[in-house]
Amino acid sequence: MTDVLDVALRLVVVFALFLVLPLLVGQTEHKVMAHMQGRLGPMYAGGFHGWAQLVADGVKFAQKEDVVPADADRRVFQLAPAVALLPYLLVLLVIPVGPGEGAVGQAVDAGIFFALAVMGVSVLGSLMAGWASANKFSLLGGLRTAAQLLAYELPMLLAAASVAMAAGTVSLTGILDAFEWWWLPWQITGALVFFVSGLAELQRPPFDMPVADSEIIFGAYTEYTGLRFALFLLAEYAGIVVLCGLTTVLFLGGWHGPWGTEGLGWVWTLLKTAVLAFVVIWLRVSYPRLREDQLQKLAWTTLVPLALAQIALTGIVKVVIQ
Amino acid sequence: MAPIPGSGLAKGLAVTLRTMTRKSVTEQYPDAQPELAPRTRGVIGLFEENCTVCMLCARECPDWCIYIDSHKETVPAATPGGRERSRNVLDRFAIDFSLCMYCGICIEVCPFDALFWSPEFEYAETDIHELTHERDKLREWMWTVPEPPALDPGAEEPKELAAARKAAEKLAAAEQLAAEERAAAERHAAADRPAPEEPAAGRSATGQPAAGDRPDGTRGDGKPAAGGPPAGEPPAGPGSPDERSSGEGGTA
Secondary structure: OHHHHHHHHHHHHHHHHHHHHHHHHHHHHHHHHHHHOOOOOOOOOOOOOOOOHHHHHHHHHHHOOOOOOOOOOHHHHHHHHHHHHHHHHHHHHHOOOOOOHHHOOOOOOOHHHHHHHHHHHHHHHHHHHHHHOOOHHHHHHHHHHHHHHHHHHHHHHHHHHHHHHHHOOOOHHHHHHHOOOOHHHHOHHHHHHHHHHHHHHHOOOOOOHHHOHHHHOOHHHOOOOHHHHHHHHHHHHHHHHHHHHHHHHHHOOOOOOOOOHHHHHHHHHHHHHHHHHHHHHHHHHHOOOOOHHHHHHHHHHHHHHHHHHHHHHHHHHHHHHO | OOOOOOHHHHHHHHHHHHHHHOOOOOOOOOOOOOOOOOOOOOEEEEOHHHOOOOOHHHHHOOOOOEEEEEEEEEEOOOOOOOOOEEEEEEEEEEEEOOOOOOOOHHHHHOOOOOEEEEOOOOOOOOOHHHHEEOHHHHHHHHHHOOOOOOOOOOOOOOHHHHHHHHHHHHHHHHHHHHHHHHHHHHHHHHHHOOOOOOHHHHHHHHHHHHHHOOOOHHHHHHOOOOOOOOOOHHHHHHHHHHHHHHHHHHHO
């Protein structure tokens, strides 16, 4: 009985985080982006500095008509938003926020593999949407998504593999238990590669070629309306949360901090995740979109070699230590 | 020196971060009134007391948005047996702000200072016909016309002030001159009385300052009347009026 209660409680907490954190990131993006551009951003919804803007947006999306194009592959089209969104919920389940068994939704032995594999599934949602929409722009967007996934999954996996080598385990909790502060400079290259590849996989600016609105309208999401469109947007922000959480856990030491790791470890995790989310927004505001060929060039000629170099460095240091 | 690779990326991040720490430029208009520039072109106010119905504004208006109607009234003669005068009376003055392009030519061209820019801008209407505003509304807007902004610290003196000051200075100089003349005349009269034996010498000595005018009379007194005519009076008489009339000419 207590087992059932325990599982239910964990699921509820993870689900609540899954609903709240992406909205928090979205609202932060509204405000941070506005102030970085000398604006104020939303000021009315909810009364105080537009804190309820995303709630209002949600209400608006829910009121809109759910249109499926006549020539679309109906079932795939309708399924795509769920495929894009749900994997992030699953990944959130295995990210440890604090020390011990109590602070992770479900400790999985092959945590890294699980997280990265499931995150890859999320991109399938965009592919499905692009293919099923019966729209040229959607198809172009979907194909660009596929190309981007192929290019950036590799450096991301290599960078994660470097951490797994350093820790000698692929379990996320195991990696955090083995973490030492000097892993920060040791794995810094891997961290950068992982973070940048993750951004590209989320199709966040400056890697938003697949949805480049000035070229192909909104890529794979062109034909979507109402709630299904909102789910795609939510998937993007959930993706930011998951990417920042994973980067925190793998490279920044998760709940490790200068002090208070016993009781307040989860605060460290959330703080580091929030800082990374801010950086994600910051990059979006600062940089223009990469061209499709620049995108591919960055992945294959910069990130992959850097990730390989990181793995070599990890291996050498590992051998020297032993 | 070649730029460090990636310095451009860092610069981009710095720009956005710096902007974030600064105050945003958004004006929350309906909640807070905007701070308008001193010469804001909001709406045109009519100071109808100054209007003489000369029609210059209506004729200069590039898009013909000013409507003026008037009639003539006869003013009875001011003095018995005089001629009756007629004057223009303004019946209608309207500006169609749906046509007005806010060029301000009517305000520039008005010779009687009857038109002014007002910063008032909240006069949107739901029907385009209601944008033609009549004289009462235009007169009301006159109350919103701000004082003309102060001149820059180093600016030239305003023309009307300069003219007034010059006139006042001329007047003061003329008065001083008159006072001196009066004093000289008194001294002349006083000098006449104690020295009746030498009337010619005394006359030429006191006549000199009046003719030579300006500086202190004592210096003129001390000087021996070398080139001075034996009778100082005749040249002195026309001399000072000349001076004064030229001064008046300068003032005018």
